[in-house]
Amino acid sequence: MNPKIINATERHSEADKEKSLIRNRKSEIVVALAGNPNAGKTTLFNALTGLRQKVANYPGVTVERKEGVWKLNDGAAARLIDLPGLYSLDATSFDEQIARDVLTGKLAGVPQPDAIIAVVDATNLERNLYLVTQLLEYKIPVVVALTMVDAAEKQSLEINTKKLSELLGVPVVEVTAAQKKGIDELAEAVQAAEEFQVSNFRSQADPTNSEAEDLKTDASEIFARYNFISDVYQESVKHIQTEERGFSEKIDRVLTHKFFGLVILAAILLLVFQTIFSWANLPMDLLESGFGALGDFARVSLPEGLLSDLIVDGVIAGVGGVLVFLPQILLLFLFISILEDTGYMARAAFLLDKLMSKFGLHGKAFLPLMSSFACAIPGIMATRTIENPKDRLATIMIAPFMSCSARLPVYALMIATFFAGQTVFGFVSLGAVLILAMYALGIVTAIIVAWILKRTLLKSATPPFVMELPPYRLPNVRNVLQSMFNNGWEFLKRAGTVILAISIILWALTAFPRSADGDASQAISQNQIAPGAQEPLNQITTGDESCGCSLPDEAHIAEAEQKAAEAKQGAALRNSYAGRLGHFIEPVIAPLGFDWKIGVALIASFAAREVLVSTLSIIYNAGKDGNEESENLIQAVSDAKRDDGTPAWTPLTAVTLMVFFVLAIQCMSTVAVVRRETNSWRWTIFMVVYMTALAYAAAFLTFQGGKLLGFG
Amino acid sequence: MDFQNILVAIIISAALLYIGQIVWRKAKAFSPKSSCGAGCGCAGKTKQKM
Numbered sequence: 213m214n215p216k217i218i219n220a221t222e223r224h225s226e227a228d229k230e231k232s233l234i235r236n237r238k239s240e241i242v243v244a245l246a247g248n249p250n251a252g253k254t255t256l257f258n259a260l261t262g263l264r265q266k267v268a269n270y271p272g273v274t275v276e277r278k279e280g281v282w283k284l285n286d287g288a289a290a291r292l293i294d295l296p297g298l299y300s301l302d303a304t305s306f307d308e309q310i311a312r313d314v315l316t317g318k319l320a321g322v323p324q325p326d327a328i329i330a331v332v333d334a335t336n337l338e339r340n341l342y343l344v345t346q347l348l349e350y351k352i353p354v355v356v357a358l359t360m361v362d363a364a365e366k367q368s369l370e371i372n373t374k375k376l377s378e379l380l381g382v383p384v385v386e387v388t389a390a391q392k393k394g395i396d397e398l399a400e401a402v403q404a405a406e407e408f409q410v411s412n413f414r415s416q417a418d419p420t421n422s423e424a425e426d427l428k429t430d431a432s433e434i435f436a437r438y439n440f441i442s443d444v445y446q447e448s449v450k451h452i453q454t455e456e457r458g459f460s461e462k463i464d465r466v467l468t469h470k471f472f473g474l475v476i477l478a479a480i481l482l483l484v485f486q487t488i489f490s491w492a493n494l495p496m497d498l499l500e501s502g503f504g505a506l507g508d509f510a511r512v513s514l515p516e517g518l519l520s521d522l523i524v525d526g527v528i529a530g531v532g533g534v535l536v537f538l539p540q541i542l543l544l545f546l547f548i549s550i551l552e553d554t555g556y557m558a559r560a561a562f563l564l565d566k567l568m569s570k571f572g573l574h575g576k577a578f579l580p581l582m583s584s585f586a587c588a589i590p591g592i593m594a595t596r597t598i599e600n601p602k603d604r605l606a607t608i609m610i611a612p613f614m615s616c617s618a619r620l621p622v623y624a625l626m627i628a629t630f631f632a633g634q635t636v637f638g639f640v641s642l643g644a645v646l647i648l649a650m651y652a653l654g655i656v657t658a659i660i661v662a663w664i665l666k667r668t669l670l671k672s673a674t675p676p677f678v679m680e681l682p683p684y685r686l687p688n689v690r691n692v693l694q695s696m697f698n699n700g701w702e703f704l705k706r707a708g709t710v711i712l713a714i715s716i717i718l719w720a721l722t723a724f725p726r727s728a729d730g731d732a733s734q735a736i737s738q739n740q741i742a743p744g745a746q747e748p749l750n751q752i753t754t755g756d757e758s759c760g761c762s763l764p765d766e767a768h769i770a771e772a773e774q775k776a777a778e779a780k781q782g783a784a785l786r787n788s789y790a791g792r793l794g795h796f797i798e799p800v801i802a803p804l805g806f807d808w809k810i811g812v813a814l815i816a817s818f819a820a821r822e823v824l825v826s827t828l829s830i831i832y833n834a835g836k837d838g839n840e841e842s843e844n845l846i847q848a849v850s851d852a853k854r855d856d857g858t859p860a861w862t863p864l865t866a867v868t869l870m871v872f873f874v875l876a877i878q879c880m881s882t883v884a885v886v887r888r889e890t891n892s893w894r895w896t897i898f899m900v901v902y903m904t905a906l907a908y909a910a911a912f913l914t915f916q917g918g919k920l921l922g923f924g
Numbered sequence: 925m926d927f928q929n930i931l932v933a934i935i936i937s938a939a940l941l942y943i944g945q946i947v948w949r950k951a952k953a954f955s956p957k958s959s960c961g962a963g964c965g966c967a968g969k970t971k972q973k974m
C-alpha cells in the first residue's frame with residue numbers, strides 16, 4: 213500500500229485561506245496526537261519530532277503529556293503534543309483525564325490544539341474508530357493517521373483509505389513511522405486541515421453528527437456510534453481469512469498457562485540474568501583495570517597530598533566503583549526492552565494477574581509493576597492508568613519492591629565476590645538463581661503487602677479487568693538500542709553528578725578530622741593499632757633470630773611496614789567522621805551481621821542505592837596504604853576485616869545485604885515522586901517507615917536464621 | 925594552608941552545595957502548589973482525587 217492522502221479540505225474559500233495564513237504566521241500551530249493505547253502514537257511522535265520518548269508494546273506506556281517541535285513542509289513548525297492513550301473521551305483514569313483535558317483545551321498552560329492527529333491502529337479499526345467519532349464532534353480539525361498498516365497487510369486486511377476518508381469526512385493518511393513513510397503527506401494534510409475553517413469542516417462529517425445531537429440518552433448515542441462505525445468498517449475494509457491470529461492465540465495459551473507460563477517466565481529470567489553476567493564479565497574486567505590504571509596514574513602524576521587523595525580515593529574509587537557496572541546495566545535494559553517490545557512483558561503481567569487476582573490487586577497494576585523493574589519512578593507514574601484511587605495508592609505503595617536497575621550493581625558486586633563461578637545442577641549459575649530469588653522476594657512481598665493494605669487501610673472492591681494483550685511483534689532494533697543507550701546514558705549522568713558529589717562528601721567524611729597533620733600514628737597510641745599489625749613490628753625490633761621463619765629480611769620488613777601503615781590508616785578511618793557515624797549505628801546493624809563500615813555505606817545508600825558500591829569502594833580504599841598497588845573492589849570486599857580481625861563479609865552477610873536492598877526504599881527520587889503522585893505526606897512517610905522496618909526485619913531473619921542453620 | 929588544601933576545600937564545598945541544591949529542589953517538588961514537574965501535565969484543572 214502506498215501512502216495516500218485524501219484531502220477533504222479542497223473546497224475552502226480563498227478568504228478562509230488568507231485568514232488562517234495570517235494566524236499561522238502569528239504563532240505556530242498546536243497539534244495533538246490522540247488515539248487508543250498502544251496504537252503507535254509515541255512511535256509517530258518520535259518520528260515527527262526526532263525526540264526519543266519511550267515506546268513499548270503494551271497499552272499505557274505514555275502517562276503524561278510530552279511536547280516536541282515538528283518541522284512541517286514549508287519551513288513552518290508545529291508544537292506537537294503526545295498524549296496518553298484513550299479508548300474514549302469518557303475518561304476515568306488520571307492519564308486519560310490528562311489526554312481529554314488537553315484535547316478539550318481545559319488544561320491550564322496548554323492551548324487547545326489547532327488540529328488533532330487521530331492515530332488509528334489499522335489492525336483494530338473498529339475499536340479505534342470509536343474515539344475518532346468522538347473527536348469529530350469537537351470543533352477541531354482531525355486528520356486520521358493510519359498506523360500498523362504493515363501488520364494489517366500481514367493479517368490480510370485490505371483497507372480502502374479513500375473510502376474511509378469519504379465516510380469519516382476527514383483526511384486519512386497511512387504512516388509507517390519506523391520507515392518514515394507518509395510523514396510528508398501527514399504534514400500536508402495537517403496544514404491543509406488546520407487552515408481550513410472549522411465550521412465548514414464539520415458540516416460534511418459523519419452521519420452520526422445530526423443524529424447524535426438529537427439523541428437524549430447515552431445508550432442510544434453509543435448505539436448510534438457503533439452503527440456508524442460498523443457501516444464504515446464494512447464499507448472500507450476487506451478481510452481475507454488467515455491463521456495468523458490462531459497462531460498467536462496458541463502461543464498465548466502456553467505462555468499464560470498457570471503452571472507452564474510460570475516455568476517459562478522463570479526460565480526466561482534465569483537466562484537473562486545468566487547472560488547478563490557472562491557477557492558483562494569481560495567489559496567489566498576491562499573497565500576495572502582501566503580505573504585501576506587511572507588511579508595509579510593519578511597517584512603518580514599528582515603531588516602527594518590531600519588533592520591526590522581526594523581524586524584517587526574519593527572520585528576515582530567512588531565513581532569508578534559504580535561505573536564498572538555499566539555493562540550489566542546496558543545488558544539489563546537491552547533485555548527489558550526486548551521483552552517489552554515483543555509483547556512478552558504484557559503476557560508476564562497477564563500471567564501474574566491471573567495468579568494474583570485472588571489477592572485483590574487490581575489487574576491494571578501489573579503493567580506499572582512490570583515497568584518498575586527498570587525503575588520505580590516511571591512505574592509509579594504508570595499507576596495513573598488505574599481509575600480507583602485506592603487501588604492506585606496500593607500499587608504505588610508496593611511498586612518500589614520490584615528490583616530496579618539501581619539494585620543491580622549491588623547484587624552484582626555481592627555475587628561476583630561470593631558466588632562467582634558456582635552453579636546449580638551443573639549448568640545454572642548460582643548468581644542468576646540468587647538474583648531470580650531476589651526478584652521473586654520483591655514480588656511476593658509486594659503481593660502480601662497489597663493484600664494486607666486492600667483488607668485494611670485501602671478497602672475497596674476490585675473491579676473485574678479485561679486486559680488487552682498486544683500482538684506479538686519482532687522487536688524494533690532501533691527502539692531496543694535506543695532504550696538501552698538512553699538508560700545507559702542516564703546511568704552515566706547519575707554517576708557523573710549525584711554519585712560524584714556524594715563520593716566527594718563521603719571521602720571527606722572518611723578523611724577528616726586529620727590527626728596531627730596527616731600523621732595518624734602520633735595521635736594514636738601503639739596499643740590501639742590492630743593486633744595483627746603489631747606482631748610483625750615486634751618481630752622486627754626483637755631481631756630475626758627469634759622469628760624462625762624463612763621469609764627473607766627485606767620482604768619481611770616491607771610486609772611489616774605495610775601492615776603498620778595499614779593499621780595507621782585503619783585507626784585514622786575509625787577516628788574520622790564517617791568512622792564515628794559508623795560506630796554510632798553499629799549496635800543497630802550488628803544483629804544483621806554488618807560491621808560499622810557496611811553501616812556507613814548503608815546510610816549513604818539511602819540517597820541512592822548504587823552509592824553503597826561507591827561508599828564501600830571509598831572506605832576500603834581509605835583503609836589501606838596509598839602506596840599499595842590498587843586492588844579491585846571485589847578483592848577489597850572479600851579481604852575486608854572487622855576491627856577484631858575476623859572477615860567482615862561472609863556469603864551470608866552478602867545475602868542478608870541483598871535482602872535488605874530488595875525491601876528498603878533507598879532512593880530520594882522515588883520518595884519525591886511518591887509524594888507528588890499521592891499528594892500526601894502521610895502516605896509518603898508511611899511508605900518510608902514500613903519499607904525500612906520490613907527490610908530490617910527480613911534482613912534480621914535472614915542473618916539470624918542463616919546462622920542457626922549453620923551458614924556464615 | 926597551601927594551594928592544594930584550598931582546592932580540596934573548594935571541591936568539597938561545591939559537592940555539598942550541589943547535593944544541597946538537589947535536596948532543596950526535591951523538597952520544593954514536595955510542596956503541593958508546585959506538585960507537578962515540568963510537562964507532567966497535572967497542573968491546572970486535573971486534580972488527583974487522593
Ligand SMILES: Nc1nc2c(ncn2[C@@H]2O[C@H](COP(=O)(O)OP(=O)(O)OP(=O)(O)O)[C@@H](O)[C@H]2O)c(=O)[nH]1
Binds near residue numbers: 253254255275298387
Ligand atoms: N508493525 C508496526 N508496529 C508499530 C507501528 N507503529 C508502532 N508500532 C509498535 O507498536 C507498539 C506501541 O507503540 P507506541 O508508540 O508505544 O504506542 P502508543 O500509542 O504511544 O502507546 P501508549 O503510550 O501506551 O498509549 C510498539 O511496539 C511499536 O514498536 C507500525 O506502524 N507498524
Ligand SMILES: [Mg+2]
Binds near residue numbers: 253273
Ligand atoms: Mg505512547
